[in-house]
Amino acid sequence: MENRKTSAYYENRAVQFGVVSTEWLAQAQSATVHPAPSPPLPPSHNDADKPFSVIEEFNAWRKHPDLAEAVAAIRALAAVIRSSKATTMMQLEIQLKSASDSLKRWDTTSISLTAACDLFMRYVTRTSALEYEDFNSAKSRLLERAEKFGEISFKARNIITMLSQDFIFNGCTILVHGFSRVVLQILKFAAQNNKLFRVFCTEGRPDRTGLRLSNELAKLDVPVKLVIDSAVAYTMDEVDMVFVGADGVVESGGIINMMGTYQIAMVAKSMNKPVYVAAESYKFARFYPLDQKDLAPALRPVDFGVPIPSKVEVECSARDYTPPQYLTLLFTDLGVLTPSVVSDELIQLYL
């Protein structure tokens, strides 16, 4: 695994999905040799003697299966403020900046991580009255804002769930791609409110997310049908809408998501089916790809189940970019937006 530049983000997601693959098995084997990872609770703040590591904190938060990586990053950054020993605002800001940079460096391919760190910095350091207060009150103010941002991000999923309920009507067929916790929550909530609908899950190779998702949905007694990725166009006739999550929302209004989303969106658009994206607002990134190759490559090894001869290359990019013209609406905690509004929001936020 080490010799290939695998995106840590996707690795983590694979772990969370609990998909068993050959790589995972190999990893599990090696894990038995080394000690088990640290417990999933954040380290206590009492050990002042131990130097504070934002990465450790971040990793600790990340272990929560329900917590999005970006929210974990935000919480970690909030912890940086809390445990900072700086005595001036400048020092604190520098510490924050370096913590944010190290988090971003930890995984350069993750858009939501970068976006969340940037947004956090903007949000937290935007308070204008900071210069005039004494340091402690300013610090507590900063901390308050940081926690609030963490809360907002955490609650974003609930807001999105509420907003999207109107779009699911009785008797509809939804096509879902990839395992997005937001989408799962939406469907869960709809099912709990006794809406009658059925779901088509794409298999989602190489992550095989479809298997996990269909498992979850079956527990809710929602009629689920698994389709292989190639059968999307075949089944698109029966589908009423497509629901996907997003790893990142870019400035043009398009999304970066698991490989296959672009294909599905294109098919849906040509058959006039709406494509809905559920994304929290901290995923909005100031990034504008012009085509698929404009993204930083995020690689994910593909497990074919059989050994591949070495001369054969494998396309192992983990994600693709869906341009905004294929998307109908974005459900975010800022409201239900059209793709062109994303840039407006970004401009307002960053300028």
Next chain:
Amino acid sequence: MEARRAPRAVIDPKVRRVGFFAPPDRSRSGPPDPISFDISPTANSLSPVMIPPPRHSSESLSLHARPAATSPSGEESVTAGSYSSSSEFFPAPMSPAPSSYSSRTIADDGDFFDSGKVASSFPRGGFDLTAMKASSVPASELTTGAVVNADSLAIREREKADKGGGSAVEVKDQALNAKQKKEKTTKAERRALQEAQRAAKAAAKAEGNKASGTLASVNVKPARAAKLPQKVDNASVAASEKKGGDRPQEKDRKKDVPQPRMQYDDKSRVDKAKRRAVVKQTEAKNRVELFRHLPQYEHGSQLPDLEAKFFQLGPVHPAVYKVGLQYLSGDISGGNARCIAMLQAFQEAIKDYRVPTEKTLVRDLTAKLSSYVSFLIECRPLSISMGNAIRFLKSRIAKLPLTLSESESKTSLQSDVERFINEKIILANKVIVKHAITKIRDGDVLLTYGSSSAVEMILLHAHELGKQFRVVVVDSRPRLRGKLLLRRLVEKGLRCTYTHINAVSYIMNEVTRVFLGASSVLSNGTVYSGVGTACVAMVAHAFRVPVLVCCEAYKFHERVQHDSICSNELGNPDIISTVQSREDVNHLEAWANTENLQLLNLIYDATPSDYVSMIITDYGMVPPTSVPVIVREYSREHVWI
């Protein structure tokens, strides 16, 4: 006369807004702004040729009356009559009744000048007098009242539109009274007569009895009152008058209403403009029908004429004169170059400016500036970037605190202009280059059209950074500006291919990115740029090549345009008929004599936003749909500058 009026009312669209608009005067309090934006985004702007309102607290009385007056007038009474009048104008920024504002712009120089002055000094006593007439205000009266109080009143109104109170009538009556004090010329009487007829007709159409009844009830001479509504129709005349470079005319402050760009298909207006023009232009023969609304003059005749008049043109500062000549001859071309040259000329003019006795710096300097701008327009129509820069300068002048001395004001203005050039043009270009560099990868083939300063900087900088790429320069007749760009690129060692626009579909399948410059980007994402840009963008779109437009934010405009016809610039048709260095190709030598032949040389065209993948500005990389957001943020920023 009436027959002449009526057809115009029919032909002109209801609300036509073309031209450059300035945001409403920001010194106003907050609440008016949202309203004005609701009414019409472009309504709240001044044309760059207008003078911002003077600031005299004593005159505030008359002002606040207007908005209240016009509103209770009732849309029903005013709008009907004012609709035809507002056909060429924009609704007033604040007031819901459009006509009143628009009517302001009309003017006969002398009349308004005096009336404005008199009205401004009108004592409080006038209140009672006017208040009595409040009840019996007919629609036409309101219009007239609005008209008269063009300058001082209108402007202050806009500022204090949030204050209600008073009555429009009092304003109107002040104006009317003011008029009484001044000796009316016979022209006014004639106009009054015309207007009475027209107003009666309009009122009869709108309200029937009410108009005629109230018309009679006005105690002021009906002729006078009637004259004013007529002015509403003559807004276009006012536009043409504004084209003249006379300073006293500018001082009338009738330019609060956003002025539509003058439409050149109306003979009367064109004649009026010609009478006042500094540059003698002869109209071209064989004009294309579709473009009759744009000015087209014989080229080659103006330059010697202007040069001869150099020492006679007192009002025009030599630096401005020089820039005007350079525009005429085509020595300076390109949005940024023209804008910078103009601003530097204005800096010089401000430096040499001396306030005449008994005049205020703000008003007089703005008037002078407007006269310079009129002169420049006669040399060559303003580009949108120049319009925005002029608007900025005028707003800075208007915001000068009264406590500053003359020299302090002048240095402050000069430093403002300097800062504008540095921040909005030079630094903005640097930021654009920084963003655009990230979109150039090794192995790219970049296509560019024409010669854009921003694109040139990007290509040179990318080359300096060591990126490996090829450039395709697409060029087109008659200006062949691509040749200059090609020369500069090859000098620096870039690998270039040069072709004409006929071959753009041939070469496009090798291209990976298209970089285009823009003269302006409009609110609906349309890119307004040199003619041929739309073609290149369309072909690129067909080949699925991303199109990146590089444009500084100060060039954005809140106008919306769907085609290249309603607003454009016509160049010299003679250069189409000849090919340089090919004297044997002279089939069109006598084209002007052929009645059926018309040559069209368009300068700009409009590229729809669908063909544009992204716009690179100093605000970052944005999709074309975000331009109105930036226009909004940008104009707000003006307040804090």
